[in-house]
Amino acid sequence: MAGSEADIDEDVKQILDAARYDIGKFCIEECNAYCCRKGYLVLTPEQMELTLQGREDEFFEKGFLKTLSDGNYSLYMGDKDYPCPSLKDNMCSIHKDPKRSDTCKAFPISIEDNTIYVSKRCLAGNANILYPYIARLVKKGFVLPKD
Ligand code: SF4
Ligand code: SF4
Structure with missing residues (x-):
């Protein structure tokens, strides 16, 4: 996933x-x-604080939030009762916050070097809904991965 x-x-x-x-x-x-x-989401301390919305202790206790050796955090989203804490009514409640995770900002379509990446995990991508945008990027000279 592209970062910046x-x-x-x-x-x-x-x-x-x-x-x-x-x-x-x-x-x-x-x-x-x-x-x-x-x-999973890897989060910086600042991103973790923003994303967890005060539920750090609860997520640590459940084992869904872990500290990584570099000081960042890993947030596991997989339990049906524990989606991302910032998800409200199927929407990202911190969507407009510039401090939101770079992974979330770039999902599900990104450019790295000259290549267009669409996440294979994205249902919209798999349903070809992103095709018009991909076509515009291809017209500009970007390419899709070969695989
Ligand atoms: S987009 Fe928002 S709700 Fe979804 S994982 Fe990222 S921070 Fe959480
Ligand atoms: S369509 Fe893709 S980007 Fe949208 S919520 Fe589903 S997986 Fe995420």
Whole structure:
């Protein structure tokens, strides 16, 4: 997953942002925020505090939050009763916060070097809903991975 998009041209960023924004209805109504219910997030201390919303102790006790050797944190989202603590009504309650995890900001479509990556975990990607945005990126010279 791409981290920073600092080096990407503004028009390409706009295509990526539009893709992420335009699948919002599908995310909420069809997918039920799968990516916020399954998987792991690596978080810096600041991101952890923002994302856990005061539930650090509870998540530590359950074993769903762990401290990593580099001082960051690993948040496990897999238990049906413990999705990401920032998920409210199938929406990310910290979506507009610039301190949100870079992984979340870049999901599910990102550019690294000249290549377009769409997460294989994303139902919108698997349903080809992102195709119009991918086509615009391909027109600009970006390529899809070969596999
Ligand atoms: S997995 Fe894809 S479609 Fe589902 S909520 Fe996440 S970004 Fe949206
Ligand atoms: S921070 Fe937001 S986008 Fe990221 S996993 Fe949690 S609810 Fe989903």
